[in-house]
Amino acid sequence: MPRKATRPGDPTALLALLWASDQPSGRGATSVPAITDAALAIADESGLDAVTMRSVADRLGVGAMTLYGYVPGRAELVELMVDRLAAQTYAGQRAPADVGDWREAARHIARRTYEHALAHPWSVDVTPARPVLGPGVLVKYDQELAALDGIGLSDVAMDRLLSSITNLAAGAARWQIGIQRTRAASGLTDEQWWERMGPALAEAMGDLRVPVADRVGSAAANAGDPTGSLTFALEALLDGVAQQLPR
Numbered sequence: 001m002p003r004k005a006t007r008p009g010d011p012t013a014l015l016a017l018l019w020a021s022d023q024p025s026g027r028g029a030t031s032v033p034a035i036t037d038a039a040l041a042i043a044d045e046s047g048l049d050a051v052t053m054r055s056v057a058d059r060l061g062v063g064a065m066t067l068y069g070y071v072p073g074r075a076e077l078v079e080l081m082v083d084r085l086a087a088q089t090y091a092g093q094r095a096p097a098d099v100g101d102w103r104e105a106a107r108h109i110a111r112r113t114y115e116h117a118l119a120h121p122w123s124v125d126v127t128p129a130r131p132v133l134g135p136g137v138l139v140k141y142d143q144e145l146a147a148l149d150g151i152g153l154s155d156v157a158m159d160r161l162l163s164s165i166t167n168l169a170a171g172a173a174r175w176q177i178g179i180q181r182t183r184a185a186s187g188l189t190d191e192q193w194w195e196r197m198g199p200a201l202a203e204a205m206g207d208l209r210v211p212v213a214d215r216v217g218s219a220a221a222n223a224g225d226p227t228g229s230l231t232f233a234l235e236a237l238l239d240g241v242a243q244q245l246p247r
Contacts, residue, residue: 018134087136096147105147117173172230
């Protein structure tokens with residue numbers, strides 16, 4: 001799925017903006033942090049599509065053209081939002097390295113990734129791409145790696161383990177957010193939806209028999225949830241990693 005904002009045309013210019021975002025870079029009383037905060041508030045309230053240079057300017061009480069003295073365009077603004085959001089992942093929370101052994105740290109990373117995405121549903125609409133590393137992303141990455149450093153993995157393996165953990169959690173969050181959006185759009189509970197779909201599906205299937213799918217699907221109907229799948233996949237991953245560590 002493509003990003004809902006086009007990629008910035010000049011990554012080096014964006015890099016300079018990310019790392020100097022606390023400095024005034026245009027005329028007027030606003031600032032890059034204030035613009036970013038306003039955009040984050042709009043996204044949290046109304047979704048990523050609602051974030052435009054006009055909507056942010058209206059929230060700040062300035063003209064839309066004023067923002068271009070600070071941020072080149074919407075694509076760069078979305079990148080600033082992503083970096084700021086990354087910086088907030090462990091705000092008010094323990095750092096991963098402070099929660100116990102490496103396995104508990106991994107669970108903490110997964111939980112925070114999942115919960116942070118649910119708190120900011122628009123974030124799942126920003127598809128990962130080639131990173132332009134800002135301070136928020138880099139500090140988060142360092143905090144998470146610190147919890148895995150020294151357990152016996154190579155640097156490459158640490159990076160891959162961390163990526164696997166966050167990808168599992170982000171995928172589960174995307175699934176859960178999709179469920180919530182579907183429920184809201186349909187106005188139906190899952191039970192009501194299946195009451196409608198069940199008979200129609202049975203009729204459509206006709207004589208087709210799928211005994212394993214039928215058995216497993218029935219058993220998983222109440223347990224096949226995003227958090228359950230995340231827990232199962234994460235523990236299987238950690239068990240596999242544990243087998244590779246020096247004893």
